[in-house]
Amino acid sequence: PRPMEDLVTALYNTTEQRQRVEAKDSVIHWFKTDLRCNDNRALALASEKAKEAAVPLICMYIVSPQDFEAHLASPVRVDFILRTLEILKRDLAKLDIPLYIETVERRKQIPDRILELMEQWGSRHLFANMEYEVDELRREANMVHDLAENGKSFEVVHDTCVVPPGQLQSGSGNQYAVYSPWYRSWVAHIHADLDLLELFDSPNKNPGTARKRFKDLFDCAVPEAPSNKQLTKEEKRRFHSMWPAGENAAKERLDKFCEEKIGGYSDNRNIPAEDGTSSLSVHLASGTISSRTCVRTARDRNKTKKLDGGNEGIRVWISEVAWRDFYKHVLVHWPYVCMNKPYKPEYSNIAWSYNEEHFKAWCEGRTGFPIVDAAMRQLNHNGYMHNRCRMIVASFLSKDLLIDWRKGERYFMEHLIDGDFASNNGGWGFSASVGVDPQPYFRIFNPLLQSEKFDPEGVYIRKWVPELQDLDNKEIHDPYGRGAGAKAKKAGYPKPIVNHKDCRDRALNAYKEGIANG
Numbered sequence: 001p002r003p004m005e006d007l008v009t010a011l012y013n014t015t016e017q018r019q020r021v022e023a024k025d026s027v028i029h030w031f032k033t034d035l036r037c038n039d040n041r042a043l044a045l046a047s048e049k050a051k052e053a054a055v056p057l058i059c060m061y062i063v064s065p066q067d068f069e070a071h072l073a074s075p076v077r078v079d080f081i082l083r084t085l086e087i088l089k090r091d092l093a094k095l096d097i098p099l100y101i102e103t104v105e106r107r108k109q110i111p112d113r114i115l116e117l118m119e120q121w122g123s124r125h126l127f128a129n130m131e132y133e134v135d136e137l138r139r140e141a142n143m144v145h146d147l148a149e150n151g152k153s154f155e156v157v158h159d160t161c162v163v164p165p166g167q168l169q170s171g172s173g174n175q176y177a178v179y180s181p182w183y184r185s186w187v188a189h190i191h192a193d194l195d196l197l198e199l200f201d202s203p204n205k206n207p208g209t210a211r212k213r214f215k216d217l218f219d220c221a222v223p224e225a226p227s228n229k230q231l232t233k234e235e236k237r238r239f240h241s242m243w244p245a246g247e248n249a250a251k252e253r254l255d256k257f258c259e260e261k262i263g264g265y266s267d268n269r270n271i272p273a274e275d276g277t278s279s280l281s282v283h284l285a286s287g288t289i290s291s292r293t294c295v296r297t298a299r300d301r302n303k304t305k306k307l308d309g310g311n312e313g314i315r316v317w318i319s320e321v322a323w324r325d326f327y328k329h330v331l332v333h334w335p336y337v338c339m340n341k342p343y344k345p346e347y348s349n350i351a352w353s354y355n356e357e358h359f360k361a362w363c364e365g366r367t368g369f370p371i372v373d374a375a376m377r378q379l380n381h382n383g384y385m386h387n388r389c390r391m392i393v394a395s396f397l398s399k400d401l402l403i404d405w406r407k408g409e410r411y412f413m414e415h416l417i418d419g420d421f422a423s424n425n426g427g428w429g430f431s432a433s434v435g436v437d438p439q440p441y442f443r444i445f446n447p448l449l450q451s452e453k454f455d456p457e458g459v460y461i462r463k464w465v466p467e468l469q470d471l472d473n474k475e476i477h478d479p480y481g482r483g484a485g486a487k488a489k490k491a492g493y494p495k496p497i498v499n500h501k502d503c504r505d506r507a508l509n510a511y512k513e514g515i516a517n518g
C-alpha cells in the first residue's frame with residue numbers, strides 16, 4: 001500500500017537531475033496552497049535559481065473552478081484565497097515580482113497551459129511545493145516527465161509539513177498508525193533545530209526591470225469568485241473583519257496568540273466559549289503561514305527551548321500542530337482513507353442511516369441538543385467551529401443519528417474556512433471511529449455531559465442559540481428534560497429529535513454487527 005509514498009519520494013529525488021537544465025529568460029514559482037513569501041521552500045529555491053541565472057522571477061497562480069469543486073472549497077474559503085492573492089500580488093509587486101493569475105475552466109488543462117506560459121515567458125524552470133492529495137501528486141509526477149521531454153525542469157519540494165511524510169517510521173519500518181509513538185518520533189526528528197528559511201529576499205534586484213519586460217503580468221487582475229462560490233455583501237463584510245487575509249495577518253495572529261494565550265492553552269483549549277486557541281487553521285490551510293514558523297515561534301517562547309517540555313501550554317499547542325502533520329502522513333501512506341473508505345476494512349459494513357430530515361436538522365442546528373445546535377450555527381455563521389465542538393457534532397451525527405460520517409465530512413468541507421482534506425478526514429475518522437488511531441467505537445459522547453463539562457454556564461450556547469438565553473445554567477443544556485420545555489417551545493426551540501440512550505444502544509449494535517460482518 002505504498003504507491004503514493006513512492007511517488008512522493010520519486011518526485012523529490014529527481015531534483016538533482018533536473019537542476020542541470022540551464023535557465024533562459026525567467027524562472028517561475030507556481031503558488032498553490034503556499035500563499036506566502038517567507039519560509040516558502042519552493043519559492044526560495046526559485047528565487048535562488050533566478051538570482052544565480054540573473055533572470056527575473058515570475059510567480060503564478062492558476063484558478064480552476066473545477067479545482068474548487070473537487071476540493072469542496074466553501075465560498076468563504078474561496079473568498080479568503082482570492083483576498084490573499086490580492087495582498088500577495090501587491091506585496092510581490094513591491095519587490096518587482098509579478099504574480100500572474102489566470103483562470104482555466106477545467107483542471108486537466110493546467111499542465112498544458114503551464115507549458116504554454118513557460119514557452120511564452122522563455123522559462124525552463126518551474127518550482128512548486130508538493131501537495132499530498134492523490135490527484136495532485138499524480139498530476140505533478142506527469143508534469144515532471146512531460147516538461148522534461150520539453151527540455152524544462154519542474155522541481156516539486158516538501159514544504160507544508162514540519163516533518164515531510166515518509167520520514168518517520170516505526171521500529172518495524174512502517175508508517176505509525178498510532179499518534180503517540182509517531183509524535184515522539186516527530187519530536188526526535190526535529191531535534192534542536194527547525195531549519196527555518198531566512199526572510200524572503202527578491203531576486204529581481206533591478207527595480208522596474210521585470211515590470212518593463214512582463215508588464216501584462218503585473219497588470220492582470222485577481223478574478224471574481226465563480227458564481228456558485230460568491231458571498232453576499234453582508235457575508236463579505238462579516239468574513240472580512242472576522243478573518244483578515246494574507247501573510248502579515250497570519251504572523252500578527254501567531255505573535256498575539258504566543259504573547260497572550262499560549263501559556264493558558266492547555267487549560268482553555270477545550271472551552272468553546274473562550275477565545276483560547278490560535279485560530280490559525282485558516283492560515284495553515286491556505287499556506288499564509290508555515291507550520292515550521294508556528295512551531296519555532298512557540299518553541300522559542302519556551303524557557304527550556306524544548307518542543308516537548310517546559311511550559312505546558314506551549315508543549316500542548318505544538319503537539320496539536322503536530323496532528324496536522326500526522327494526518328498528512330496518514331494521507332500519503334493510506335490514501336484510500338481520503339477516498340471515502342474507512343481505515344480498517346471491517347468498518348465498511350456498518351448499516352448507516354440516510355435519514356434526510358435528521359441530517360437537515362443537524363446541518364441547520366435544530367436537533368434539540370443545544371450544544372450540537374450552537375456548534376452547527378457557529379459553523380454556518382463563522383465558517384469555523386471550535387475543535388471540541390467539531391468532535392461533539394461529528395460523534396452526534398455518526399453515532400447518535402448513525403448517519404454516514406462521509407456526509408458530515410463533506411458538509412464540513414463545504415462550510416469551513418479552514419477545510420483541509422487530511423485534517424478533516426482525520427477528525428471525522430477519529431470521531432466516527434473509522435479512521436487511523438480513532439476513538440474506540442464504544443466510546444460514545446453524551447452530548448449533555450459534554451455540554452455541562454465544557455460549557456458549564458451555557459455561555460457558548462447562549463451566544464449561538466439565543467432562543468435559550470433566559471434559561472438558567474442547568475436548564476440550558478437540556479431544556480425539555482429539565483423543566484424548561486414550555487419556555488423553549490415558546491421561543492421556537494425544537495424538542496430533541498432523538499433519545500440519546502436509545503441511540504447509544506442502536507449505535508453499539510450497528511457497529512458490532514458491521515464489524516462482525518466486515
Ligand code: FAD
Binds near residue numbers: 284387412426428
Ligand atoms: P489550535 O488549537 O490553535 O491548533 C493549532 C493548529 O494545529 C490548528 O490551526 C491546526 O492546523 C492544527 N490542529 C489542531 N488540532 C488539530 C487536529 N485535531 N487535527 C489536525 N490539525 C490540528 N482542522 C483543519 O485545519 N481543517 C479541517 O478541515 C478540520 N476538520 C476537522 C474535523 C473534525 C471532525 C475534527 C474533530 C477536527 C477537525 N480539524 C480540522 C482540527 C481542528 O478542529 C482545527 O484545526 C482547529 O479547531 C482549528 O482551530 P485553531 O487554529 O484555533 O487550532
